[in-house]
Amino acid sequence: MTKSEFRYAHHPNDVKRYTTEELREHFLIPELFVKDEIRLTYTMYDRYIAGGAFPVSKPLKLEAINELKAENFLDRRELGVINVGGKGKITVDGTVYEIGHKEALYVGKGAKEVIFDKNGEQPYFYINSAPAHQSYPTKKVTKNEAEIVELGDSKYSNKRIINKLLVNSVIETCQLQMGMTELQDGNVWNTMPPHTHERRMEVYFYFDLEVGQSISHFMGQPHETRHIFMKNHQAVISPEWSIHAGAGTSNYTFIWGMAGENLDYSDMDKVSPDELK
Ligand SMILES: O=C(O)C(=O)C[C@H](O)C(=O)CO
Numbered sequence: 353m354t355k356s357e358f359r360y361a362h363h364p365n366d367v368k369r370y371t372t373e374e375l376r377e378h379f380l381i382p383e384l385f386v387k388d389e390i391r392l393t394y395t396m397y398d399r400y401i402a403g404g405a406f407p408v409s410k411p412l413k414l415e416a417i418n419e420l421k422a423e424n425f426l427d428r429r430e431l432g433v434i435n436v437g438g439k440g441k442i443t444v445d446g447t448v449y450e451i452g453h454k455e456a457l458y459v460g461k462g463a464k465e466v467i468f469d470k471n472g473e474q475p476y477f478y479i480n481s482a483p484a485h486q487s488y489p490t491k492k493v494t495k496n497e498a499e500i501v502e503l504g505d506s507k508y509s510n511k512r513i514i515n516k517l518l519v520n521s522v523i524e525t526c527q528l529q530m531g532m533t534e535l536q537d538g539n540v541w542n543t544m545p546p547h548t549h550e551r552r553m554e555v556y557f558y559f560d561l562e563v564g565q566s567i568s569h570f571m572g573q574p575h576e577t578r579h580i581f582m583k584n585h586q587a588v589i590s591p592e593w594s595i596h597a598g599a600g601t602s603n604y605t606f607i608w609g610m611a612g613e614n615l616d617y618s619d620m621d622k623v624s625p626d627e628l629k
């Protein structure tokens with residue numbers, strides 16, 4: 353079963369007045385993995401979709417949700433999937449792709465049938481999707497094929513490895529970009545110094561966080577920030593005007609996904625930490 357929830361876009365001046373509860377209601381995606389369901393959130397930020405597929409007792413077919421008014425989910429969209437669990441498989445129009453832990457699959461516009469299933473282990477498929485104008489080949493991408501960037505320094509508690517998986521230096525996409533950032537032991541800050549990119553929105557999904565620990569995710573315009581405390585397997589929507597950074601009470605990994613005006617990962621408006629308010 354494919355279920356969806358809808359989220360509007362926001363003006364930053366309105367968000368200034370949001371309570372903790374309202375911030376969470378509008379930006380946090382609290383539950384992505386529900387037994388034998390595909391759970392999606394459709395946002396008005398670049399019509400981006402984020403969610404999870406969690407096949408436990410049966411395979412799950414990706415259905416066209418109401419918001420799309422389409423026969424098939426991918427009639428006018430592209431899809432990116434990263435498995436954050438055990439071995440799984442994704443069947444696209446009859447072709448089976450075995451997708452292991454931290455492996456990704458890009459599915460191009462026009463695919464008619466996408467089915468998520470287990471492969472001897474319990475996968476957790478994290479899903480992102482954006483509107484697409486052209487059909488590019490469906491392709492599996494492993495960490496070995498990713499573009500790797502080492503960033504940060506233990507001195508600033510932000511040493512991390514960026515695995516660019518579904519980006520234009522690795523595969524062809526219309527507007528979707530996805531990757532995974534792994535914090536190194538003892539390092540807690542992601543995306544610090546932070547940035548905005550008015551050309552693109554972004555969604556962060558946190559995982560590999562120990563039970564009982566938490567991540568404070570920072571959002572908002574650089575001079576007007578707010579935080580949202582997040583648990584393992586939760587996602588957060590970052591508007592194009594917002595920074596997106598986080599500090600964990602322990603180690604974690606996260607997946608970033610974005611869409612919008614260009615495919616230039618490095619197109620960021622950086623902010624110095626001492627400029628934040
Ligand atoms: O740790 C980081 O820095 C990131 O992972 C940054 C994201 O990739 C991002 O925000 C890309 O725009």
Ligand SMILES: [Zn+2]
Binds near residue numbers: 547548554
């Ligand atoms: Zn970003």
